[in-house]
Amino acid sequence: MAIASVRLLAVVLLKENTLRSRCVFCCREDGEVVTVAAKFTNHPSNFQFQYGTGDFLCQIPVGCEPRYAGLLSGDGLDLTNFTFLPVLNQDAPERSRLPLNFTLCMSIMFGDYNNVLQFVQAMELYRLLGIQRAIIYKTSCSAAMETVLQYYTSKVGFLQVLPWPIDSHLKPSSNWLPSLSPGDIHYYGQIPAINDCVYRNMHRSRYVLLHDPDEVIMPTGNITFKTLMSDLEKAHGEKVNFYFSNNVFPYEEKEENSRYDLPEWEHLPGHSFLLHVLREEDKSGYKSGKMVVDPRSVLQMSVHKVKHFAKGRTETIGPELGRLYHVRRRKNSNLKREDLVRDEGLLKVAQALVERVNHALSHMGLLLNATTRPNDPH
Numbered sequence: 001m002a003i004a005s006v007r008l009l010a011v012v013l014l015k016e017n018t019l020r021s022r023c024v025f026c027c028r029e030d031g032e033v034v035t036v037a038a039k040f041t042n043h044p045s046n047f048q049f050q051y052g053t054g055d056f057l058c059q060i061p062v063g064c065e066p067r068y069a070g071l072l073s074g075d076g077l078d079l080t081n082f083t084f085l086p087v088l089n090q091d092a093p094e095r096s097r098l099p100l101n102f103t104l105c106m107s108i109m110f111g112d113y114n115n116v117l118q119f120v121q122a123m124e125l126y127r128l129l130g131i132q133r134a135i136i137y138k139t140s141c142s143a144a145m146e147t148v149l150q151y152y153t154s155k156v157g158f159l160q161v162l163p164w165p166i167d168s169h170l171k172p173s174s175n176w177l178p179s180l181s182p183g184d185i186h187y188y189g190q191i192p193a194i195n196d197c198v199y200r201n202m203h204r205s206r207y208v209l210l211h212d213p214d215e216v217i218m219p220t221g222n223i224t225f226k227t228l229m230s231d232l233e234k235a236h237g238e239k240v241n242f243y244f245s246n247n248v249f250p251y252e253e254k255e256e257n258s259r260y261d262l263p264e265w266e267h268l269p270g271h272s273f274l275l276h277v278l279r280e281e282d283k284s285g286y287k288s289g290k291m292v293v294d295p296r297s298v299l300q301m302s303v304h305k306v307k308h309f310a311k312g313r314t315e316t317i318g319p320e321l322g323r324l325y326h327v328r329r330r331k332n333s334n335l336k337r338e339d340l341v342r343d344e345g346l347l348k349v350a351q352a353l354v355e356r357v358n359h360a361l362s363h364m365g366l367l368l369n370a371t372t373r374p375n376d377p378h
């Protein structure tokens with residue numbers, strides 16, 4: 001069946017008049033273009049910033065089969081330097097024929113990101129769990145991180161890095177409100193990136209996980225992530241999204257004398273998932289957990305929840321089934337060490353993870369132990 005309309009995701013100046021916005025369709029190979037009035041819908045999660053995420057919806061004219069589309073904001077039809085985007089999602093395979101089951105969308109890598117050890121551990125954790133593909137939107141990172149990204153994109157083929165040069169266009173905020181960090185747009189433009197990723201994977205992946213590389217969803221007990229997801233699907237049906245509550249394990253509380261404090265990782269910048277096992281109990285009720293979504297059920301996505309469904313609903317998953325482990329700086333500074341709860345859930349996979357991380361690091365030339373380097377000439 002031919003598609004009936006095209007949705008253009010955009011970063012918009014919210015006070016701008018969008019009434020005269022039009023889509024430009026490239027209808028045929030000969031370059032004929034047609035313009036159509038666009039219907040604008042704001043995203044609800046723009047957090048008082050001047051710029052935010054918006055959708056422009058355009059009906060496709062009869063007889064037009066556009067492969068490319070773009071957006072005009074005024075009355076003119078000057079197509080010099082005009083950006084045409086490929087129209088994605090024209091083929092919608094049946095659910096059972098989707099090429100992937102689990103894709104992870106991580107949002108923005110920014111500020112010369114250099115958390116090398118935790119990122120490599122994250123990639124290996126995700127692969128260990130059965131996630132088949134990861135995507136990250138990159139604004140900037142360190143030279144060492146560049147080596148890591150190269151390895152996972154070119155050598156392993158697990159990661160896709162999408163350039164996200166938002167700072168060449170806007171002044172992005174580093175927080176979620178303008179009062180906390182002034183800027184043009186919420187947190188490095190995370191909301192448009194998340195929505196972009198959901199739409200890109202709509203007809204590629206059965207599920208899309210939406211969290212950052214300092215987070216991982218771990219099933220409780222001795223089951224795999226795949227088994228957990230298939231149990232959840234059996235219990236709740238298709239077109240259901242799953243919310244996993246956030247559990248912060250502060251960097252500030254580091255294990256002493258841990259068997260996972262490895263000498264061969266000492267020189268690497270960044271934190272270790274395996275050295276932080278004290279959990280903040282979040283009693284605030286604030287919902288900062290992350291989602292696993294069926295992308296076909298989503299119209300508009302925010303960081304922690306689906307804002308607008310195409311069709312479907314969200315189920316909250318409790319700690320008896322699984323948790324989001326979020327190893328980061330302390331979130332609740334009122335809590336003292338004795339208020340934290342010991343939780344070694346991540347250590348279940350520690351042995352396998354250490355082996356995989358060392359294997360990856362040795363291939364990247366980032367492991368110092370000469371004895372563990374298979375390609376070492378000596």
Ligand SMILES: *[C@@H]1O[C@H](CO)[C@@H](O)[C@H](O)[C@H]1NC(C)=O
Nearest residue numbers: 076077078079080081082083
């Ligand atoms: C098109 O882009 C070129 C190169 O960036 C620039 O020099 C030129 O002024 C642009 N033309 C228009 C009409 O914007």
Ligand SMILES: *[C@@H]1O[C@H](CO)[C@@H](O)[C@H](O)[C@H]1NC(C)=O
Nearest residue numbers: 098099100101102132206230
């Ligand atoms: C996705 O999961 C289904 C059911 O668990 C399985 O039959 C199928 O082979 C999986 N597809 C991929 C690409 O992993």
Ligand SMILES: *[C@@H]1O[C@H](CO)[C@@H](O)[C@H](O)[C@H]1NC(C)=O
Nearest residue numbers: 220221222223224227348349
């Ligand atoms: C976990 O499950 C696997 C496979 O189902 C089994 O081989 C293993 O012994 C189990 N481990 C524990 C600690 O129960």
Ligand SMILES: *[C@@H]1O[C@H](CO)[C@@H](O)[C@H](O)[C@H]1NC(C)=O
Nearest residue numbers: 262263264358369370371372
């Ligand atoms: C790395 O070297 C240290 C010190 O020589 C050693 O204790 C450790 O077991 C080595 N690690 C591996 C993975 O071989």
